[in-house]
Amino acid sequence: MTTIKDLLSARGLAPKKSLGQNFLVDHNLIKKLVDVSGVQAGELALEIGPGTGVLTDELLSRNVRVIACELDDGLHALLQDRLAEQISSGQLTLIKGDCLDGKRALNPGLRRLLRESSGQSDYVAGAAPPTPRRLDISTPSFRLIANLPYGAATPLMTNLLLDYPGCSGLFVTVQKEVGDRFGALPDTPDYGPLSVIAFATTHVERIAKLPPECFWPRPDVTSAMIALRRRADPLTPRLHELADFVQAVFExxxxxxxxxxxxxxxxxxxxxxxxxxxxxxxxxxxxxxxxxxxxxxxxxxxxxxxxxx
Structure with missing residues (x-):
């Protein structure tokens, strides 16, 4: 935590509550998140909200290739300076901006990078979804490994599950209530559209409950570390239709x-x-x-x- 405070104060920066900036400061949990992901040297990780780059450092130290997207101008500049060598070498690709384009699509630049890594052509947000097909993840291209900003977690994860079969897994810390919804079973209060989409596409595992003191500044809520590992055979290739249907019947x-x-x-x-x-x-x-x-x-x-x- 001292290191994060020092990095921010040296540039006159402070955490912004409006952006959900609660930095994970327990390095054992950071290592655990990367360990659970199973990411190997040379593979690609997507990190959203890298902040000061503590998780990024752990990934880079394991020779993982990283695409990181940071919305905050000050933090983006900090990362550019601090990780200039890894950016220059191509191990780290740093994007400035919102990871989302509305609620139903990713940032166009991020979308292009991920679809290129998946061997897929890009498509314009709002266009008809790709033709239904069996989703082939025999050669997965990337996985999400991130301490997610609370506000971005649900739409980001949903987009990756529905539109990016090349995403082999989502290994994240999120607000506990969000994690509960992704892993909920029928006949429970948290069961809903997110639970159905998660089941249709992944195997969900609850890794750990994270109390507020694991973060700085301390959030007002409890968080959770969860793992969603992509199924080899999804429940259906028609994921968008299923998502729309369950949204309607759960209203x-x-x-x-x-x-x-x-x-x-x-x-x-x-x-x-x-x-x-x-x-x-x-x-x-x-x-x-x-x-x-x-x-x-x-x-x-x-x-x-x-x-x-």
Whole structure:
């Protein structure tokens, strides 16, 4: 913590609460995060919100290639000076700006770099998603390893899960409530769209609970270290459609599905519900596989007039 304070004070900088700047200062936890990720020398890591570069240092010391994106002008300049040698050698690529372009896409420059590393062509934010296909991660190109700014965590992680099959895993510290939602099971209060998308794409593991004293300045909330490892075979290649469907049926999580499907998808009874699902079921009680089966049933029953019978 003293080192971080010294680095900031030397440049007249201070943590900005508006940017969610709570620096992870327990070096044992920093090492643990990198260890859990399994990243090897020569492989590529994406770091969002590198701050003063403590986690970046750990990655670089292991000869990992790093793409780091920093929004704060002062911290970006600090990193440019402090890590100039690694930037010059090409081991570190440093981007200045927001990692997100709105809520549904990554920063265009970051998106281009990641898609190039995945061997994929770029596409414009807001365009139709890529043609559904089996996602091949036999040659994963990068993994996210980061102490994420709280405000960016959910949209960033969701984008990587949905649009970047080359991302082999997400190894992050986040607000505990966010971590709980990604790893929640049916019939629990935290279960929702994030849980379904995480299950559809990854194996989720809770690594550790991090009290406020692990950070400087201390946040008002407890944090968590979690690992999301990409599945070799996702639940479905149609992840965007599944994400939109579960978002719709979870908007009123306690409402019975019969009413939701009638209002949002023009479903008419009698309707062939999947096994274990009925008009009286609620989204919060259904497994991701059941929700996918329900989505397919709704699509399969759609008539040319848009009604489902």
């Amino acid at each position: 009123q999580r306690r409402k019975q599905l019969g009413g939701i499907l009638r209002e949002k998808f023009s479903v008419r009874e009698p309707f062939a519900y999947p096994e274990g699902v009925s008009p009286k079921s609620r989204a919060e009680n259904l497994s991701p596989r059941q929700l996918l089966a329900l989505m397919l049933a709704v699509e399969g029953g759609t008539s040319r007039t848009g009604a489902v019978s």
